[in-house]
Amino acid sequence: MSDLPIDIKISKVSKSKIDQVDFNNLTFGKVFTDHMFVCDFKDGAWQTPEIIPYQPLTIAPSARVFHYGQAVFEGMKAFKDTNDEIWMFRPEDNFHRINKSSHRMAIPEFPKDYFFEGLTTLLQLEKDWIKKGKGNSLYIRPFVIATEEAISASPSNSYKFIIICSPAQSYYAGEVKVLFAEEYSRAADGGVGYAKAAGNYGAQFYPTSLAHAKGYQQIIWTDASTHEYLEEAGTMNIFFRVGDALLTAPTNDRILDGITRKSVIQLAKDNGIAVEVRRVKVSEIKEAARKGDLKEIFGAGTAAVINPIAGFEHGGEKFDLPKQEHSYASLFKEQLTNIQYNISEDPHGWRYKV
């Protein structure tokens, strides 16, 4: 890469649609900002990036993404502090992860300077869409799709890297109950579970709809071969509090290496909480629940930050978790969001000023 600043071509909307948006009444991922960042890969190279008005794409029906699902994505957020400064949370990790995902899906890696200049230029342009106050954020969705017009089953020669943004409030509302997976699997050994590959989500929708019909919002996925070990929630990593210890599965090729997950592990250590990163058996969690030792289960991911879980079902047995006065879930949510909104110190250098 050259050291020269990247020449991003910018064409702005003539009139912003921000006045039509009710920021107090947002459904997650339904409203998008005025602009998007687009960069094409062709002739073996990423071309000059552009920022253009948010608009539909024109893509041939033969484009490989439609047939073979060659697509990856990321999810990140921008926050505004009380001085109108904009911050992101560990975006370098998202940058590395999208390229790790791309690598697995035979998609060319995206250059770092394009990623960060594209992101920061877009966020400066959309800064009015980022509202102050905890819970408000701008959800950022970078993604890459295979665009070559060819339905032969091989990697594409052309791609689009795109960033779109959606204003967000807190992601989840109400009590979340989960089903521990006994039949279906999200990911297998040697597969793409560790990548943010689009199809990983598509594959979860049907089993999750069956869980919905039984009154559960989500599935906690178990290992594909034995279904005896708890792995992750499919959009979030998962933590168990047994007594005062915090348990979570180690990442592997079936589990997404979540940025919220590793931040929670660090915060737990900072708070002097014992963390056990090891395989977590379904049977030990059920046993702990029966004995009253299972204090909490919560999910951790960018969209929801920390998502407490109120109960679970496995093998036809239902368990309700006790209400915690001083839950780890609320402690970590408070500490994480204080760092994200530039309210507290940032001892690990996680904040990134836009």
Ligand SMILES: *Cc1c(COP(=O)(O)O)cnc(C)c1O
């Ligand atoms: C994105 C994602 C997570 C959470 O990762 P964060 O970096 O914390 O947002 C967890 N599991 C899966 C499958 C994911 O795609």
